[in-house]
Amino acid sequence: MSPGARPDVHAATPRLAVRGIRKVFPGVVALDSVDLDLYPGQIHALVGENGAGKSTLMKVLSGIYRPDGGQILWDGQPVELRSPAEARERGLAIVHQEFNLVGPLSVAENLFLAEMPTRRGFLQIQEMRRRAQEVLDRLGVAIDVTRPVESLTVAEMQMVEIARALARDCQVLILDEPTAALTQAEVERLFTLLRTLRAQGVALVYISHKLDEVFALADWITVLRDGRQVGSGPADQWTKDQVIARMVGRELAGRFPPRRGARGRPLLEVRNLSLPGKLFDISFTLHEHEIVGLFGLMGAGQEVLARALFGAVRGVEGEILLNGQPVRLTSPREAIAHHLALVTEDRKHEGLILGEDVVANTTLASLERFTRAGFLERGRQKAVAASFVERLNIRTPSLHQEVGYLSGGNQQKVVLAKWLATDPRLFILVEPTRGIDVGAKSEIYQIMDELARQGRAVLFISSELPEILGLSDRILVMANGRLQGELDPEQTSQEEIMRLATGLARAGQATAPGRPVGGETP
Amino acid sequence: MTQNRWVAWMQRYGMFAILVLLCLILGLMHERFFTTANLLVVTRQAAINGLLAAGMTLVILTGGIDLSVGSVLALAGAVSAGTLAATGDLTWAILAALAVGTVLGFINGLFVAYPNLPPFIVTLATMAWARGLTLVYTDGRPILIRDAAYRFIGGGYLGPLPVPVVILLVTYLVLWIFLTRTRWGRLIYAVGGNEQACRLAGIPVPRVKTLVYTASGFFAGLTGLVLTARLVSAQPTAGAGYELDAIAAVILGGTSLAGGRGSILGTLVGALIMGVLDNGLNLMNVSPFYQEVAKGLVILGAVLLDWALHRAGALGLRPAAKETAPGEGSGPDPSALASH
Amino acid sequence: MTQNRWVAWMQRYGMFAILVLLCLILGLMHERFFTTANLLVVTRQAAINGLLAAGMTLVILTGGIDLSVGSVLALAGAVSAGTLAATGDLTWAILAALAVGTVLGFINGLFVAYPNLPPFIVTLATMAWARGLTLVYTDGRPILIRDAAYRFIGGGYLGPLPVPVVILLVTYLVLWIFLTRTRWGRLIYAVGGNEQACRLAGIPVPRVKTLVYTASGFFAGLTGLVLTARLVSAQPTAGAGYELDAIAAVILGGTSLAGGRGSILGTLVGALIMGVLDNGLNLMNVSPFYQEVAKGLVILGAVLLDWALHRAGALGLRPAAKETAPGEGSGPDPSALASH
Amino acid sequence: QTIGLSISTLNNPFFVDLRDGAQAAAQKAGVRLVVGDAQDDPARQLADIENFIVQGVDLIIVNPTDSSAVVPAILQANAAGIPVITVDRGTDDGEVVSHIASDNVAGGRMAGEYIVEQLGGSGKVVELVGIPGASAARDRGQGFNEVIGQHAGIQVVARQTANFDRAQGLSVMENILQAQPEIDAVFAHNDEMALGALTAIEASGRKIMVVGFDATDDAVRAVEEGRMAATVAQQPILMGELAVQTAIAYLQGQAVDPFIPVPLMLVTK
């Protein structure tokens, strides 16, 4: 892809440019002579497979990593960015792919961590809260700024991360997969804001695996593959397929697998499940051979529901039947013993042991299977891990790399591998494709399909409507801790789902309240 | 709603309730316990541990630990007494104690903050060399304090309150304001809560760390001053083992060893619980050997009760709150996750 | 490349290199240091701390701590000596020591694992009540051991090796295999690495925790046995303060107090460093006052040197690796992130 | 009537004996005895005594952890009008009814003289020091070194601390045995260290004379068996008894001696 003429922008020199940047980690060349030009008033999208080097490049730009070669130019002048603080001083703000929030501190304090307003040494708490509120208002999110960040949902944390970057004026704003945890509406608001910033002359970098977003937003697209720049040009000169082809080096087949035929016997029946204050009277059924999508807006309760099914919250009331047998799932351990699996949203805190290697993480939940007389069969562990690395295309220098050093998407794949290794009969996935590249995404869809074909059931929660629509046999919609209704993906639309999710309507107004949604009555 | 409030209150001030309960029980068991005289005695005794624990709280909030406080206290007391003997000047003697504490704390801070050495080892080393220096300085002998003004710091009264108690209260008030109302105070929590995030945000993490160890040293110096005045002599062996008591007060007060969470007022409650317990066991004439047993059991009982109060809230009334609490399981209520 | 290898080696075995260096220096300073007799003496002495530190390593790997080991050791020794006196049977006496240790460790484990109480406080409480029970049991007096077979455990030789050294080596070998080759061993690391993730992965976290405290108790009991045999008497005050030495050995050996990272062989190196240091200072007849100073400085020097070796690798030859060490700053070298 | 007894530490059989003597005497006389264990911490002792004062005991017997650090406690008791008796160690200030003690410095001298005599005025000696800075270690060391210093033929080849602890006595002696090919005698500041050293010496197969301090049961037995040469006896049980008897006498209005010496004895075979 040959770039066209320089777009008609006011500045002749890029605000920030890199030339021939190289960055090597033990066993990996993360960046290999990469060039990039960021112009004021331009949104520059950076795309590439998991592990292509996007985040690494941004960390070089923001002073976290020092490059092993190449140059960084700020307004045409070579600069050395020796620390995050230095990059900040110059007017760079960044939303990292991984959260960098201080859990025990309030939202307001997190927003102004480095520059809390003070007068004569004392914090101006009211002033800080007011300013925090202002920023959040700009983003259109309603979060109490006095709440400790650790009590927020993942989506809310994401908004706080974004708000933090927006809280101060900047000349360069980098967003590394800011929308992975957000729903459509929030994404829309964010985009409006980013466009405003563009108009104000900020140079923006936008990293995402959601190509629809990229095309909706970007002026310029740069593609990275294996640490090299493999294409760069104005957005309107690219097509989606071209981008994908550059990214993965081949054409991809249809995104979603074809739907399977008939569903089987009921596998999981949920009756009147409640959790005081969070979930209210939820009933539904999952069948063998079925993929069911569960959709809800931020805070609608879909993730709590997933945890409740998995025995990971206490105080759950109601009945759960597996294969027609009532079961009490009071701990994840019991749930796993019943062949349930749960991929949670927060991989860093709940999914991975960052300090351990790929093998250990992949086999963590199924370790008993690799044990003979108490001793681990390390050869088999390794073989299984290797097979997942291949199947999921996990990019790692070795099976013994600590997963903390993998790219975000590859970490997510390790989480999936961990649960696939348990051979689950009911697979509950919360945002399973969060941060995963298009190639790997369709791979994961294939796996879900395969599981369903083998007679298992998949319940997946996603904020991406196309994914929900394309993959599910049925769609459940939640709002305010209640099931709003069930929809047939063949006969519904994004608009209808959203209407249900915002609580404006209930599915089939005729449905008598309280009647179990979904599936035949047992 | 009111019930919910009550639970929230218990979760925040559970240890305070336990302190009150402990006092009530002791009051029932010994008629002298609730006399003003006795309560002042308890508080004065708790002041030593309370002062050390105050500085320790700052350190622990950043996720660190300071084992050197006992030795620093001893050296500060000795140098202070020596200075008094040499100059006869109270001001210099006081400054000497504070300076020694501050400098030793600063040294701890430098090693912990800049080369990023493990605080446990750094302060353990300081514990050893500072004790050694104390012995060398005093030649292993106590240094007697003859100055009445100096003695006043340990044994005098300001109005109805013993001087050490006044120092204690002022310290906690200042630190409470510092931790809740100033930028550096909040940064202490921030560094303990997520050091990496702080570095990325450009916060001078090493300076924050240096600050807390320096502060801990300062308070150890102050404690050395008070203790020397109270004992009217600087003891070369003073403060041995005090670090564990100080840390225990901090943790009893609800501050997490993992850092980022806790409150200075909680530490005061923790120190008071330990002081009241010692006093009560003495009053009731529990035989010394059984005293240790009783002390262990009461402390265990206190944390267990505190936990039960939390759990009552977590289970019945505030179900499943914070399930998604990040922060590596150091959250206040990891038990909300069903665990067996 | 070979240079790179060397750096990698240093990063892993830096403390071992420092141990060797320390030995070389001591060998130069005192001609008797490198005699077989002296090296056996050092190892025998280090066995006590080494055994406690072995159990402590398991606990610290899960992110916990066990302050009770010294008291548990004393109670185990006392009950063992008492059992020997009562039954005259060596087997019962040995079993008594191990049983007491195991039971006390199990109690610690229960409180830490199920109600999720802070290990520091739980084991501090046990430290108090177990010491109290020991004093009650012995009435504060030593119990003499007359049995030659019992004494053999502390003072005998198996071939050229003192029995305590043999016990030490077997312990470390078994634990090394356990930690690296068995499921439960790996789970200990996993729980320390990310407890929350482990719970969600169905790992019986409370059982893992109970296991490590029980193991620590067991080793404290074993140490009590060895120490009692070595002293040919059970001392009611035995083991006081040993917990800090054990923890220091673990940390010197490179295990992180945050849990999840470390190695049992590192602990052995840590214990040997401390033992060699004590021995060397004695050999050179450093005056008691200066000994503490020297000890503190050498320990500080050791961690500083270790850090410098790491840093040399991180900076010069393996540039900027691991800067964003995972695990929130608990990583091996967060300092590579430019920090001031 | 209630008597408070504040003991410096019960982590030492010597003071346990002292307490037992006091308790036996109290029981016999039918007075209540409350005991506080300061665990060798002067601040804790001060707290104990403050608590006694608050309780309103009739008399306080103190076995100070340190003669200077105990002063404020004595002054407080004086101010509260509660009579005080000191045992084993005195106080540098304040008023006491009576002081019952045998002299640690003299005991150290006694040990030194015994060793000099046994060695015939020349030889190599090791001194095992108690907790550095603790008063017993100071006084016993002082007396011992006074005597040794007067004999040019006696050389202290090693002076190392073993913190009054038997396990450390053993380890430190093992190390010293490695370093010193010639040792004729060991003086330990207490019997615990002496017995630890004895174990090390016996294991090494060398013949070295060991002199301890305190005359604990174990040490006396070792002396009787001829394994240890001597130990300085301070008669703690007697001290405890005397303290309580003196207290009762004082409370009954009888006159008591301001200083009641408890004779030192050298226990030898």
Ligand SMILES: Nc1ncnc2c1ncn2[C@@H]1O[C@H](COP(=O)(O)OP(=O)(O)OP(=O)(O)O)[C@@H](O)[C@H]1O
């Ligand atoms: N984000 C951007 N916005 C505006 N102009 C850009 C941007 N990125 C690159 N350019 C400009 O486009 C021109 C060509 O860029 P590039 O370096 O990719 O060309 P090239 O690699 O030589 O061409 P080809 O893609 O055919 O190999 C340069 O002048 C560069 O400044």
Ligand SMILES: Nc1ncnc2c1ncn2[C@@H]1O[C@H](COP(=O)(O)OP(=O)(O)OP(=O)(O)O)[C@@H](O)[C@H]1O
């Ligand atoms: N600190 C590190 N140490 C070692 N290797 C690293 C480190 N950081 C990144 N890598 C490696 O560098 C490569 C690029 O990673 P990077 O995070 O930049 O990918 P990415 O393009 O952001 O991928 P994703 O879309 O999954 O976020 C990966 O192979 C990763 O494993």
Ligand SMILES: [Mg+2]
């Ligand atoms: Mg990335």
Ligand SMILES: [Mg+2]
């Ligand atoms: Mg990604």
